[in-house]
Amino acid sequence: MVPGSSHSRRGFLQYSALASGAFFINTKTSAFRLSDPPASPATAPFIQRLAFPQWMVPTTLSPTDPPVIPAAHQRFDEFLPQKYYEMSVR
Amino acid sequence: MAARPHPQLGLSNWSSYNGSVPGPTFIAKYGEPVLVRFKNELPAVIQGFGSSEIITHLHNASTASESDGFPTDFYGPGEFKDHHYANHPAGGNETECKGTLWYHDHCMDFTSQNTYRGLAGFYLLFDELDTGNENDPNPDALRLPSGVPNGANTQDCHDIPLVIMDRRFNSNGILTMDVLDMDGVLGDKDLVNGLVQPYFEVKRRKYRLRLLVGGPSRFYNFQFSNSMTYQVIGNDGNLLEAPVTAVNSPMAPAERIDLVVDFSTLPASTTTLYLVNRADQPDPRGPRDKMLPLNQSPRVLQFRILPGAVADPSRVPSTLRPYPPISEAELASAVRRTWRFNRSNGLWTVNGRLFDPSRVDATVVQGRPEVWTMSTSGGWSHPVHFHLEEGRILTSNDVDEDDPVRGGRKDVFPLHGGDEVEVFVKFHDWIGKYPMHCHNTVHEDHAMMVRFDVAAP
Numbered sequence: 358m359v360p361g362s363s364h365s366r367r368g369f370l371q372y373s374a375l376a377s378g379a380f381f382i383n384t385k386t387s388a389f390r391l392s393d394p395p396a397s398p399a400t401a402p403f404i405q406r407l408a409f410p411q412w413m414v415p416t417t418l419s420p421t422d423p424p425v426i427p428a429a430h431q432r433f434d435e436f437l438p439q440k441y442y443e444m445s446v447r
Numbered sequence: 448m449a450a451r452p453h454p455q456l457g458l459s460n461w462s463s464y465n466g467s468v469p470g471p472t473f474i475a476k477y478g479e480p481v482l483v484r485f486k487n488e489l490p491a492v493i494q495g496f497g498s499s500e501i502i503t504h505l506h507n508a509s510t511a512s513e514s515d516g517f518p519t520d521f522y523g524p525g526e527f528k529d530h531h532y533a534n535h536p537a538g539g540n541e542t543e544c545k546g547t548l549w550y551h552d553h554c555m556d557f558t559s560q561n562t563y564r565g566l567a568g569f570y571l572l573f574d575e576l577d578t579g580n581e582n583d584p585n586p587d588a589l590r591l592p593s594g595v596p597n598g599a600n601t602q603d604c605h606d607i608p609l610v611i612m613d614r615r616f617n618s619n620g621i622l623t624m625d626v627l628d629m630d631g632v633l634g635d636k637d638l639v640n641g642l643v644q645p646y647f648e649v650k651r652r653k654y655r656l657r658l659l660v661g662g663p664s665r666f667y668n669f670q671f672s673n674s675m676t677y678q679v680i681g682n683d684g685n686l687l688e689a690p691v692t693a694v695n696s697p698m699a700p701a702e703r704i705d706l707v708v709d710f711s712t713l714p715a716s717t718t719t720l721y722l723v724n725r726a727d728q729p730d731p732r733g734p735r736d737k738m739l740p741l742n743q744s745p746r747v748l749q750f751r752i753l754p755g756a757v758a759d760p761s762r763v764p765s766t767l768r769p770y771p772p773i774s775e776a777e778l779a780s781a782v783r784r785t786w787r788f789n790r791s792n793g794l795w796t797v798n799g800r801l802f803d804p805s806r807v808d809a810t811v812v813q814g815r816p817e818v819w820t821m822s823t824s825g826g827w828s829h830p831v832h833f834h835l836e837e838g839r840i841l842t843s844n845d846v847d848e849d850d851p852v853r854g855g856r857k858d859v860f861p862l863h864g865g866d867e868v869e870v871f872v873k874f875h876d877w878i879g880k881y882p883m884h885c886h887n888t889v890h891e892d893h894a895m896m897v898r899f900d901v902a903a904p
């Protein structure tokens with residue numbers, strides 16, 4: 358996606374609808390809902406043990422590559438990080 | 448990341464924190480600030496739904512604006528952002544300490560899709576009262592059931608975070624989401640901590656269960672299948688002043704209920720028990736007033752009660768954490784604002800307008816009391832959430848303000864058709880821009896959000 362373009366495009370459509378007072382016929386509202394989405398496949402209940410995520414483990418050193426920029430954070434020196442974590446969003 | 452939430456479902460692609468859905472659990476402490484570097488290592492193109500841009504919000508934390516995850520602060524693959532979490536109670540006041548927080552994606556227009564794909568996890572905060580140690584010799588410690596599971600290590604774990612998320616799968620068992628539905632998205636499978644209808648083996652003793660409804664749109668009403676009572680000790684992030692005995696707990700998206708249940712009270716013949724959802728919600732409009740009959744309520748989680756008595760050093764004290772006081776002078780001097788969450792010409796609006804991140808809808812002065820009246824006039828439910836601080840319900844047409852669970856200190860305020868709720872709040876510690884929005888994240892993504900700025904006094 359291209360954030361800027363999609364935001365402005367959708368924003369334009371929405372503002373146009375608001376400004377014109379157009380009645381937005383959404384066939385998916387409950388009153389007009391034509392059909393419910395197809396059901397998920399059947400699954401046998403209670404055959405898997407409840408799972409838990411791991412605890413976050415701190416990194417041993419503060420990030421140096423690139424380094425943290427204290428000036429980018431309010432009251433950073435007052436609340437100096439005692440632990441650093443790296444989270445990979447993937 | 449590919450994962451299968453049930454052996455009879457297919458391998459779906461999820462977005463994940465560190466390859467885990469839900470994300471890894473933070474065990475944090477007040478007085479111990481941390482810095483988290485969130486690195487975006489998503490593919491440039493996401494198949495199906497969701498965005499490759501992200502921005503992470505730590506829900507219910509008192510966080511500086513630049514680390515709070517404002518929706519337009521998103522960034523793309525190959526980039527990172529450092530979030531500084533001070534773990535400092537609001538205003539430096541210990542009564543403002545909170546416990547059950549969660550982090551999730553908050554990307555402009557894509558929050559519902561990205562969290563649906565798996566971007567959510569727990570952030571648990573402990574302090575000198577709620578120490579996370581049921582054997583704590585410190586006389587001030589609450590000694591609530593303790594021990595948070597760390598992956599497969601569940602030995603001596605009795606403090607159990609449970610995120611419940613409804614999802615839908617196509618005929619091949621692949622995770623699916625109707626992104627054209629602006630009203631909300633309801634799944635037909637309940638996932639607990641990422642798995643469809645799991646079971647949990649418990650000993651005959653007390654457990655702390657931290658329930659979180661992860662959204663996007665479904666409301667729940669949890670009850671044990673034998674209608675056993677339990678002690679509610681916290682709602683949303685905070686502990687209550689005193690535990691409240693309950694049989695069922697209605698919950699909106701993003702709400703948390705912190706409860707203690709005592710399985711030692713069960714007869715020896717009881718070997719299984721279920722957490723069921725009694726909310727009757729046929730469409731995204733919201734739950735009906737009347738609950739489902741108990742025997743028709745979907746089972747979300749099975750408890751397998753192990754035989755034999757065990758030692759239980761934990762307790763539920765009769766007083767937990769006092770609320771921060773609100774003075775008459777603060778109420779009298781409070782700045783009053785009105786926020787109307789409505790459907791306008793088929794669109795989701797606040798005070799008749801769509802979200803514009805460049806428009807400041809309110810400027811509040813740090814430390815100055817505010818009373819916000821939030822309402823909705825239509826037939827739709829909106830769980831309203833504002834960032835940075837918790838609020839206190841002063842009046843509500845829907846809930847008894849003396850009901851500490853529904854009417855107390857909160858960060859999510861579920862509005863149902865015709866509701867009006869008056870909330871007291873003060874914004875401490877940080878300045879900058881923050882959002883308030885509907886936490887039916889589909890409504891949020893369709894612009895049911897405002898920006899408020901906190902300014903220095």
Ligand SMILES: [Cu+2]
Nearest residue numbers: 829885887890
């Ligand atoms: Cu809403």
